[in-house]
Amino acid sequence: MLHRPQSLDAALSLLSGEDVVILAGGTDVYPGLRDGPPPATMVDLSALPGFRGITRADGVWRIGAATTWTDVIRADVPPLFDGLKLAAREVGSVQIQNTGTVVGNICNASPAADGVPPLMALDAEVDLSGPEGVRRLALTDFIRGPRDTALKPGELVTAIVIADTPGQGAFLKLGARKYLVISIAMVGAVIAVEDGRISGARIAVGACSAVACRLPALETALRGAGPRDIAEIVGSAAMPSLAPISDVRATAAYRSEAVRTLVTRTVLQAMEACDVA
Numbered sequence: 001m002l003h004r005p006q007s008l009d010a011a012l013s014l015l016s017g018e019d020v021v022i023l024a025g026g027t028d029v030y031p032g033l034r035d036g037p038p039p040a041t042m043v044d045l046s047a048l049p050g051f052r053g054i055t056r057a058d059g060v061w062r063i064g065a066a067t068t069w070t071d072v073i074r075a076d077v078p079p080l081f082d083g084l085k086l087a088a089r090e091v092g093s094v095q096i097q098n099t100g101t102v103v104g105n106i107c108n109a110s111p112a113a114d115g116v117p118p119l120m121a122l123d124a125e126v127d128l129s130g131p132e133g134v135r136r137l138a139l140t141d142f143i144r145g146p147r148d149t150a151l152k153p154g155e156l157v158t159a160i161v162i163a164d165t166p167g168q169g170a171f172l173k174l175g176a177r178k179y180l181v182i183s184i185a186m187v188g189a190v191i192a193v194e195d196g197r198i199s200g201a202r203i204a205v206g207a208c209s210a211v212a213c214r215l216p217a218l219e220t221a222l223r224g225a226g227p228r229d230i231a232e233i234v235g236s237a238a239m240p241s242l243a244p245i246s247d248v249r250a251t252a253a254y255r256s257e258a259v260r261t262l263v264t265r266t267v268l269q270a271m272e273a274c275d276v277a
Contacts, residue, residue, distance in 0.1 A: 004044040008129060014043045015154045022156055024066050027100035028108040056164060063160040069097035083118035083169030083188045090114045090173050093180060103157045109143050116212040118171050118188030120204035122162045130155030143211050167192045170270035172262050176249060183207040184250040185259045191270035198225050208244040208255050215239055227271055234264045
């Protein structure tokens with residue numbers, strides 16, 4: 001049975017039962033059913049007040065759980081979010097972007113989820129509500145593995161929260177073709193620049209490990225670098241958290257080589273947007 005609650009309390013009450021699936025855009029839920037029977041209860045979050053849209057208050061940006069990729073593309077947000085906007089345009093077709101949600105993308109927890117690297121580069125956190133109350137987790141702690149999140153029984157994600165800090169976002173995705181493709185590798189970055197050199201960097205890679213991950217050693221190595229230094233620094237940086245696999249899209253060896261080029265281009269993309277390259 002499909003339910004469309006009008007309040008958060010009503011939604012949480014429905015989640016207390018068995019065989020319950022949360023529905024926002026449904027672009028991951030329905031394909032996941034394949035030919036199997038539908039769940040006993042589907043809870044549609046689209047009518048919950050305050051669950052759709054991107055807002056800023058007290059130095060924090062909030063992306064509601066029913067916010068679509070098209071909402072992100074159209075949002076009036078600073079250059080900090082440019083990487084997330086670029087990723088939004090890579091999520092399936094326009095029809096998927098109009099329906100699929102940012103929160104649904106992270107809850108699906110695919111290693112190749114387009115939204116995860118740029119959100120990790122934004123130091124995103126996740127707000128959750130459930131029978132035990134409200135809690136907040138870093139996105140890096142929320143996604144634990146392929147199709148595995150830290151959601152407890154009866155909990156739902158209410159929003160993604162991001163501190164409003166200076167920075168220029170960027171995103172690049174490598175696939176077998178330009179559109180409608182699952183990533184071979186992808187990179188999200190947020191770069192801060194002072195006097196033509198990097199003063200801070202946050203970089204995350206997806207589709208090259210079981211869970212998208214940050215590259216802290218590289219982030220440190222890039223501080224003080226100018227555009228001409230980037231390729232050499234990235235080429236020699238240790239990336240122990242990456243563990244690419246071979247599959248139908250690419251070999252592990254190709255991913256390992258390609259991701260360094262992709263990181264270099266993403267960092268330069270951000271720097272060029274800052275008019276320093």
